[in-house]
Amino acid sequence: MAKVLIIAEHDGSALNTSTAKCVSCAAAIDGAEIDIVVLAASAADVAAQAAEISSVNRVLTIERPENEHAVTAVLAPQVAAIAGDYSYIFGPSTTFGRDLMPHVAALLGVNQVSDIMSVEGSHSFKRPVYAGNAIVTVEAHADSLLVATVRVASWPAAAGGNSATIEAGDASVEVPSHTRYVGLESAASDRPDLQTAAKVVAGGRALGSEEQFGLIYSLADALGAAVGASRAAVDAGYCPNELQVGQTGKIIAPELYIAIGISGAIQHLTGIKDAGTIVAINKDEEAPIFEVSDIGLVGDLFSIVPELTTALG
Amino acid sequence: MEKIVVGLKRVVDYNVRVQVKSDGSGVETDGVKMSINPFDEIALEEALRIKESGAASEVIAVSIGTSDAQQQLRTGLAMGADRAILVLVDGDIDPLSVAHVFKALAEKENAGLVMLGKQAIDGDNSQIAQMLAAIWGRPQATFASNVTIDGDTARVVREVDAGLETIEVDLPAVMSVDLRLNEPRYVKLPDIMKAKKKPLDEIPLADLGIAGGPPIKELAYAPPESRQRGVMVDDVAGLVAALKDKGIV
Numbered sequence: 001m002a003k004v005l006i007i008a009e010h011d012g013s014a015l016n017t018s019t020a021k022c023v024s025c026a027a028a029i030d031g032a033e034i035d036i037v038v039l040a041a042s043a044a045d046v047a048a049q050a051a052e053i054s055s056v057n058r059v060l061t062i063e064r065p066e067n068e069h070a071v072t073a074v075l076a077p078q079v080a081a082i083a084g085d086y087s088y089i090f091g092p093s094t095t096f097g098r099d100l101m102p103h104v105a106a107l108l109g110v111n112q113v114s115d116i117m118s119v120e121g122s123h124s125f126k127r128p129v130y131a132g133n134a135i136v137t138v139e140a141h142a143d144s145l146l147v148a149t150v151r152v153a154s155w156p157a158a159a160g161g162n163s164a165t166i167e168a169g170d171a172s173v174e175v176p177s178h179t180r181y182v183g184l185e186s187a188a189s190d191r192p193d194l195q196t197a198a199k200v201v202a203g204g205r206a207l208g209s210e211e212q213f214g215l216i217y218s219l220a221d222a223l224g225a226a227v228g229a230s231r232a233a234v235d236a237g238y239c240p241n242e243l244q245v246g247q248t249g250k251i252i253a254p255e256l257y258i259a260i261g262i263s264g265a266i267q268h269l270t271g272i273k274d275a276g277t278i279v280a281i282n283k284d285e286e287a288p289i290f291e292v293s294d295i296g297l298v299g300d301l302f303s304i305v306p307e308l309t310t311a312l313g
Numbered sequence: 314m315e316k317i318v319v320g321l322k323r324v325v326d327y328n329v330r331v332q333v334k335s336d337g338s339g340v341e342t343d344g345v346k347m348s349i350n351p352f353d354e355i356a357l358e359e360a361l362r363i364k365e366s367g368a369a370s371e372v373i374a375v376s377i378g379t380s381d382a383q384q385q386l387r388t389g390l391a392m393g394a395d396r397a398i399l400v401l402v403d404g405d406i407d408p409l410s411v412a413h414v415f416k417a418l419a420e421k422e423n424a425g426l427v428m429l430g431k432q433a434i435d436g437d438n439s440q441i442a443q444m445l446a447a448i449w450g451r452p453q454a455t456f457a458s459n460v461t462i463d464g465d466t467a468r469v470v471r472e473v474d475a476g477l478e479t480i481e482v483d484l485p486a487v488m489s490v491d492l493r494l495n496e497p498r499y500v501k502l503p504d505i506m507k508a509k510k511k512p513l514d515e516i517p518l519a520d521l522g523i524a525g526g527p528p529i530k531e532l533a534y535a536p537p538e539s540r541q542r543g544v545m546v547d548d549v550a551g552l553v554a555a556l557k558d559k560g561i562v
């Protein structure tokens with residue numbers, strides 16, 4: 001039996017889909033018995049959602065006021081305190097998991113496997129390196145605890161319909177006060193979430209201004225799509241940072257990705273390798289984005305995008 | 314704060330299209346351009362700005378690797394680091410050991426800040442800062458896009474999936490920097506000359522008495538599945554038809 005603990009990602013009320021993706025990865029390990037831990041100020045709502053995920057055995061809740069926001073310095077010692085019962089500890093490759101999991105690994109004196117794409121054996125996995133230009137098969141020590149992050153774009157969310165038991169966990173350790181949450185600035189919108197959307201429309205440097213980036217939002221709305229961007233577009237201030245797709249932004253796997261005025265730098269392509277269909281609109285027929293796109297259209301985005309929006313609207 | 318320690322990793326330049334070796338033992342590095350990890354240049358730039366603002370007195374560039382990494386440390390010195398330390402290892406070193414090297418140096422130098430990159434663009438691990446914070450027992454502020462030092466604390470804006478998160482940490486602390494934090498300065502010729510005279514100490518890894526974690530073995534490298542170039546359409550009508558064909562719209 002392989003006991004796996006998954007650290008739930010949530011915002012205090014809703015469970016992030018990244019958690020169900022971690023469950024899919026964990027379930028790929030032979031004989032996996034999967035627990036999820038919810039660390040929160042009050043965990044009931046999130047725990048109820050976690051208990052619905054198929055293949056989950058048990059949901060542990062660890063409630064304390066300090067857990068109101070996800071601060072690694074506070075959460076990691078609690079995770080380490082309950083780690084002893086498990087042979088695997090998984091978290092998502094989102095900024096939440098990337099911040100937390102290596103800290104947990106180091107507290108436990110082990111190395112971490114980052115970004116599991118596939119499970120090859122009980123302790124061997126595939127993961128991307130060099131911005132996804134190489135895939136390496138790694139093998140962790142079979143006798144020691146394994147801490148890992150799961151590359152969320154590689155895994156489907158596990159289905160629902162389960163009703164796992166929910167229990168209070170015990171992690172009464174001291175937590176430091178040297179790291180304090182101040183606030184979050186989020187350009188929250190009603191649009192689909194970039195990381196989980198089936199369709200994504202993304203704009204690059206060619207959009208030229210924040211106002212003109214509005215063309216991307218209009219097309220996205222016509223398609224019911226999420227909005228993404230290249231680093232150049234974010235750096236230029238056309239749109240908020242959380243829309244960045246790529247090596248240092250979000251790695252996504254939508255069914256449809258439309259890249260508009262994006263050249264297709266390696267660092268950007270890393271973020272969309274797993275997309276179903278890639279459409280590129282670019283005025284330069286030599287742009288590298290066309291080498292990876294399923295459907296390409298050469299031309300001026302400022303005439304193409306409004307026409308496409310009307311045609312699809 | 315007295316000192317800031319900055320990590321400078323030698324990596325394959327970000328413009329290189331890396332090729333997996335035919336025997337699957339790694340990626341081709343023969344004759345390939347090597348550079349400072351781009352995130353680490355940003356970490357160094359930020360450290361220099363903090364020093365220039367008067368909030369720190371010395372910036373120490375650290376690399377862990379073979380003697381080839383002298384090159385990247387010299388560049389760091391030319392950018393403005395006061396001195397450099399090369400921790401010599403031949404062969405591989407596991408991330409937890411790297412974190413222990415930074416801990417040993419941070420303690421030895423009594424550093425107020427350790428500034429690292431958000432990730433090294435070779436292994437794309439994104440682990441060292443977080444591991445260092447854990448074993449050093451100090452705060453971590455990862456993925457920083459804005460840093461303000463205020464006496465014994467720092468306020469850091471972090472790029473997270475939901476937007477921009479602000480945290481406050483007590484110093485000493487560990488930071489890992491994101492790309493939008495700053496734009497690193499260019500190195501000028503006179504600075505390169507001056508850098509030749511700055512101290513660059515070499516310490517064999519064994520001298521630090523470090524024990525990391527059980528290593529994670531790399532069994533084989535392979536190129537990723539490549540995507541095929543698809544069709545080109547002539548106009549919007551053609552694009553819509555192609556999307557309908559695939560049943561996407």
Ligand SMILES: Cc1cc2nc3c(=O)[nH]c(=O)nc-3n(C[C@H](O)[C@H](O)[C@H](O)COP(=O)(O)OP(=O)(O)OC[C@H]3O[C@@H](n4cnc5c(N)ncnc54)[C@H](O)[C@@H]3O)c2cc1C
Nearest residue numbers: 204205206230231232246247248249261262263283284301
């Ligand atoms: C360490 C590192 C990490 C990075 N991480 C990321 C990342 O996560 N994500 C990312 O995106 N980038 C990342 N980058 C940056 C990346 O290298 C590129 O600089 C960036 O992706 C370029 O953005 P772009 O395609 O919008 O701009 P450009 O490369 O300038 O391309 C603009 C494109 O628009 C086309 N165009 C111009 N006008 C029109 C028009 N009127 N109609 C149609 N097309 C037009 C041009 O032909 C061109 O192809 C990273 C870089 C580094 C060094």
Ligand SMILES: Nc1ncnc2c1ncn2[C@@H]1O[C@H](COP(=O)(O)O)[C@@H](O)[C@H]1O
Nearest residue numbers: 320321377429430432433438439440441
């Ligand atoms: N060998 C090394 N030498 C110097 N700094 C390093 C080394 N390895 C990692 N780092 C630092 O740690 C950061 C994160 O690396 P990683 O966790 O490997 O992605 C890098 O951006 C560097 O600042």
